[in-house]
Amino acid sequence: MKFFIDTADVAEIREAHEMGILDGVTTNPSLVAKTGRKFREILEEIVSIVDGPVSAEVVSTDTAGMLKEARELSQIHKNIVVKIPMTIEGLKALKVCTEENIKTNVTLVFHPNQALLVAKVGATYVSPFVGRLDDISTVGMDLIEQIRTIYDNYDFETQILVASIRNPIHLMESAMLGADVSTIPLSVIKQLAKHPLTDIGLERFLKDWEKVPQ
Numbered sequence: 001m002k003f004f005i006d007t008a009d010v011a012e013i014r015e016a017h018e019m020g021i022l023d024g025v026t027t028n029p030s031l032v033a034k035t036g037r038k039f040r041e042i043l044e045e046i047v048s049i050v051d052g053p054v055s056a057e058v059v060s061t062d063t064a065g066m067l068k069e070a071r072e073l074s075q076i077h078k079n080i081v082v083k084i085p086m087t088i089e090g091l092k093a094l095k096v097c098t099e100e101n102i103k104t105n106v107t108l109v110f111h112p113n114q115a116l117l118v119a120k121v122g123a124t125y126v127s128p129f130v131g132r133l134d135d136i137s138t139v140g141m142d143l144i145e146q147i148r149t150i151y152d153n154y155d156f157e158t159q160i161l162v163a164s165i166r167n168p169i170h171l172m173e174s175a176m177l178g179a180d181v182s183t184i185p186l187s188v189i190k191q192l193a194k195h196p197l198t199d200i201g202l203e204r205f206l207k208d209w210e211k212v213p214q
């Protein structure tokens with residue numbers, strides 16, 4: 001499973017990159033707004049750090065506007081993946097992007113039928129949001145299992161990119177279900193590495209080492 005980081009903060013991207021686990025980056029308008037920086041400037045910096053897919057979201061809601069943005073964004077760098085919202089207008093934009101070989105990531109997916117449409121129109125990635133489903137008392141990970149089954153039934157090539165990951169269990173279950181990619185906040189990436197028995201064990205080793213004649 002590939003690991004993307006879900007942030008527009010370049011300091012966080014650099015840190016995850018230094019950990020050696022980073023395959024790509026996803027951003028969204030909310031994450032970009034948090035940085036207080038210009039979108040294009042951030043994207044140019046990100047592609048200089050990470051040699052992997054970088055999702056950049058359009059903010060138009062009509063097909064023509066989305067396509068204009070998609071063409072501009074995809075010109076910035078070969079690794080840019082255009083993020084399109086899961087709407088009817090978005091599907092129409094997706095169709096043209098697929099025809100023009102622009103890499104795409106369809107976002108805000110909350111139902112298997114939406115994921116089926118996305119795959120039929122040839123998206124590179126589909127982004128089901130597991131955390132936001134959990135937020136409304138629906139088991140988000142069930143959606144990943146359903147999409148995996150549907151895509152495997154028909155050999156769809158669209159990659160399942162698990163989004164809205166909030167904790168290490170989301171990540172472990174994504175891997176067990178065979179998701180292609182997980183996009184993870186830096187805080188959760190750090191949690192993945194932690195275990196209290198690791199810390200206790202290391203403390204004990206270092207204490208015992210003090211007894212070894214130097």
Ligand code: G3P
Pocket residue numbers: 006026027028129131132163164165183
């Ligand atoms: O980038 C999309 C998604 O990962 C957002 O997550 O935590 O805002 O639901 P969250």
